[in-house]
Amino acid sequence: MSAGAAGAPSTVRTLRRLFLMLFLRGRGARGLQQSRLPTSIPVRLGLTLFFYLLFGVFAFGFWSQPILALAVYLHVSTFIFLGLFVASSAGEILFNKDEGDILLHRPVSSRQLLWAKVSVLAQVSVWLAAAFNLAGLYVGWAAPAGDWRFPFVHMVSTVLEALFCCGCVVLTYQLCLRWFGRERLDGLMTAAQVVVSLALVLSGQVMPRLFSTGVLTKIDVHTWWVVLLPPAWFAGLDDTVAGAGGTFSWILTALALGATALVLWIAFGRLARDYTLGLQSLSESVVSPARRGAGRRWTEVLVDSPPLSWLLRDPVERASFSLSVAYLLRDREVKLRVYPGTVSLLAVPLASILTTRTLPGGGGFMIAFGSSILGLVPMTATKLLQYSQQWQAADLFRMAPVAGPAPFCRGATRAVQCVMTVPFVLVFVVIALATRTHPGQWLLLLPGLISLPVYSMIPSSDGEAVPLSRPGDEARSASRGLIMMGATLVAVVIAALAWWCWRVGWFWEFIAIETALAAFLYLGMRRYMLRVTWSSIE
């Protein structure tokens, strides 16, 4: 047995190196198809930092504002970005189920484990924060109200903020595990990651609009409610040292220092002892509590009731539907891939209908375009549903006495329609109707809605959209981008034709022709799909 030999590496350093490597390589490096070292880590990290740096350029909007306003903006943005980043990464780093069997029987204390993980989280957070704040540092130094001390104090306050963020997230996870148990923690982690991904995608769309309207640069930071915002506390530190200062800023500074110390003490001092117990509980087998009610899930009731019971008469199609719905609602990996990947597409139609109010003639083209491009939602979601880390289990489909992939594809398509397309379309139509100033123009939503089934069918038409049948790592595909560009182009053509027909009075003729064409395409693709047989596995 060896221990403590001369020149032996430190345990904490080894663990820090391990967790940093695991973090940077990420989930993508785990797939079975990865047979080479991910040499692109520095490139990926560099790109991420560059992305944060670009977002930071918005700080130039505060060139003529006082230091406190700039500092509040920088800290609020940093807090949101870091909070989202840490919240989405912490679950995976802090409570990895496999880790129990790998590390808990090694001579490592719970404090060493926790510190190594948190220091990696904090280290990466500080890198990201530094990249995001780079432009802000320049503005704080060179702007009319700037001060040479701003870059220095802002760096210190940003590091404090990063520690505060990490502490808050670690504390939240620890308390959730303690109070709610392992199963709910799993759900919480998944929900946090999905929400974070959605928020990141949507904020990317919303931030530029807020800046263009000037909402963000006109906030009065000397109001009482600013004290309730944790990022403002850290901005107070900046203002105390490099700005106008004053009692208000001193109060904020005291809050920043006090809150950070308190959170760190509770998260890493008081609760560190419980950390191993938390990890241990992840490796314990738990007996799930019996579900309340009659014992049937709502999805089962849905499948057995019209109209789904009419649409899903084929038992294979029905089984594929149930499987797809289960994964869309329960599986963390699928949810993290499908929802963020699809919600980004919703931003375009929503932006289209929200900006039509100011356009001449009520922006009828934008309404038609908004609904036409909705077709990308089922198309993308069905395509993304093909990928899963459990793809090998899909061999079961080929082993079953079913001639081809058609019923599996159709089940998946129906699941996407049910779980995603219908709710998305309903939300879209409600928003469109609520925001219209020209009541008659809601009819322009029809051309897009008529094209929806055709878009839904495209991924399945060649029998490729078998759910959960491809390795997750293959989800990143350039060809999908091309298909989406093509689909967008088609949406533009549909919308332009619909708008033109509307103006010249041929709208209903257009609807009739479009309906006939859509039915022809849909039935043609369906017929082709039914004839596809299983391709050989390479």
Add this chain to the structure above:
Amino acid sequence: MIALQGLSKRFGSRVAVDSLTFEVPAGQIVGFLGPNGAGKSTTLKMLTGILAPSEGTATICGFDLRTAVLEVKRHVGFVPESGAVFESLTGLEYLEMVAALYGIPARAARARIKQFIAFFDLGFDTLTDKLLGAYSKGMRRKVVITAALLHNPPVVLFDEPLEGLDANAAVGFKTLIQTLAREGKTIVYSSHILDVVERVCDRVVIIDKGRLLVDGAPDALVAAHQSGTLERLFAQLTGGLELEKRAEDFARTFRS
């Protein structure tokens, strides 16, 4: 070398391990057997410090599990049933990381790793070029076994170690554990492959529903229960004989 004293584990109201007490001296290979859900893996996880006992304790190499868990961990090598590894690391990175956690200097670790990969017939290139996620089940198992033995522990606990190994590797592994025992290491071997246990182990401990059923040399136990083979003895003690009848009834349902 290993001594369990009333070791118990409860998950809520369910008792997984119920007051286990036995000792294993140095140099012995003990087959630790039981049907699914008997509490074998839970017991092994308690002995390695992964799970905390609800009651009782155990000492390994004189170190108490409750008061000196880090020392226990330094003296134990463990091959978990899951065979879990960090799949984003290469085999070499993983093994070097494990060596570092036991305080083995990098150069010594590299030399030991080379010895193991030679034994398991793994190419060094395989260890450096591929991520563990790309390894076959058998290759991954070899890495996990290497990781368990790298720090030369006096006590080694194996939970289904042969899973995924090919026939040659399995034969090599059986020879390895017999040699390790002759060198004085204490080995606890949990497996469902009873004929291997019968051939390799000096002693067998069978548990069911967390309780100790029998403890003794395989031959002596088989003779005492007049069961002919260890497999038959196991079935006799854990309700497996009923299963034979149920299997016949079940097969009959296919006739119609």
